[in-house]
Amino acid sequence: MNKYRTHNCTELTKKNKNQEIILSGWINKKRDHGNLLFIDLRDNYGVTQCVIDKSNKFFNELEKIQLESVIKINGKVVERSKETINSDLKTGEIEVNIISFETLGHCMELPMPVFSDQDYAEEIRLKYRFLDLRRKKIHENIILRSKVISFIRNKMSELGFLEFQTPILTSSSPEGARDFLVPSRLNPGKFYALPQAPQQFKQLVMVSGFDKYFQIAPCFRDEDARADRSPGEFYQLDLEMSFVEQEDVFNVVEKLMISLFKNFSSKKLLHEKFPRISYEKVMLKYGTDKPDLRNPLLINDITNIFTREDVKFDIFKKLVKSGSKVRSIVTKKTKNKPRSFFDNIDKWAKELGASGLAYFTIEKDQKISAKGPVGKFFSEDSLMDIMKITNAEVGDSLFLACEKLKEVEKISSLARDKIAYELNLIDESKFAFCWIVDYPMFEKDEVTNKVKFSHNPFSMPQGDIKNIDFKKPLNIKAYQYDIVCNGVELSSGAIRNHIPELMYKLFSIVGYDKNQVDEKFGGMINALSYGAPPHGGIAPGIDRIVMLLAGEKNIREVTMFPMNQNAQDLMMNAPSKVSEEQLKELNLDLKKKK
């Protein structure tokens, strides 16, 4: 028999009545009646109420013991009387009469309460993460994360994928995010980089003939944090498949996501077949490439309306003439909304740095007319056209934004979220997945005006490979795709370019000659030159998936030991200084701070 416990803290029921048992766990809560003491004993599995009274020689010692100390209790299971049953506890029909106890791990005075639903400052939670993790909500989140990862592993194996590990110490790559660098002792002056993703390795796995690969892969990017982005490291379900087209990848991921989300959440999926939306369309209709499809509002382009003679809205007309676009959002049946509703959204837009949102409501007496501060500028005819383009009806309202393309996309996208939130249009009980497809291969850098890769340089361009018009690179689309759920970008993926000649050609467009490509991606190109299969894949973010399933808005709520916003681990005190000897071994000198 195990010396610490015969049962865990959720197991005992009426069936164990009169048994002598041993429990070990943390003291969750004490209720001291002076001559009678209740102790809620907690472990990973649950809580059991234990009782002791003054007649027991251990009473005084137990009365004084700190909360969150770890103790072992020898006791007898007794059935509770009807009035004292606690239906909130799985073990609420019984309690344990303490015979003796032993302290296994003493707890000092707590810097933060463990038994409490209160929110605490992030700083103290991270410093005492081991205490924070004892708390119910986050404890359950971490267990969920473990179960999700197991489920994914099983499902991927079931689907015929093999799990491999790829190197953690690898080489820095010139594209993408900032690298974490690790100095090499044996090669002075040279550095490893931690992988931003196992991108090149997984392609090499395909070239090596393994057909289907996956990995719960740690990824390292030295970029600034956000609520949904850990600084430093995060995990992807990295996967890659040979001899596939885009739809084959989609099929695998849809199967996985549907079973995963059905299994771990009671929320319903809005679409069982995830909609495919082209990049071009998503930017027009949603203003972003990570649209929240739970939000029914759509954006429409009505720029042309402002070239008409019978529209007198001169501010917009002038802006349109100089290249600005006008985008609108229709809100249904909002004609009775108070003026303040519209003005507040206009004010909100201005606070974000936009020039504001014009608005009017469509009404009908004898004629169709627009009501609102700018309504008078629109003729009946122009309103009919607007209604045609936007599917607006009498009684609906329109918000109008007029900015340069990038800005109008941005503000209309934010306004879409804001207005839906104000009108309570988001159905929180749903998951809405979609694929964003047909990304452009290249884009123009706004600062340098040079053509650059818009996403992954290793993606396969669309169309007949032999007849691609490289003179118009901005027209080339790629087999590049994103999967999005509830406005959260879960991952990017692509069908890869496995043809070295085509790779050189595409790199030449962004200004790399053959030698430079060989130097930067020699390993990759070389491998592709020895018989590479067509292949493609994707890498959904594990942390974000768990966030969605747990209903959390912050990635640290589903990460066991996260770093803070400044990429510091407050518990382990990382990063930290190293000794002179260590620096010397690595051939490093530190610049003296001023």
Place this chain on the structure above:
RNA sequence: GGGGGUGUAGCUCAGUUGGUUAGAGCGAUCGCCUGUCACGCGAUAGGUCGAGGGUUCGAGUCCCUUCACUCCCGCCA
């Protein structure tokens, strides 16, 4: 790198127009209490009001600088 928010007891927070000795709940310590499950009752301890400077007869409160945490922008193929 830039913008917003926050910072008062171990924890969560209140603190009016600048005005006497900075408060509450939880926690801690001590005492009372045999059926609680957020047990109850009483007492005690606990404060560089994030730090530094300034204005003022007087600063938790006003001004300046700075630090920490957090959210956002940039960044994240």
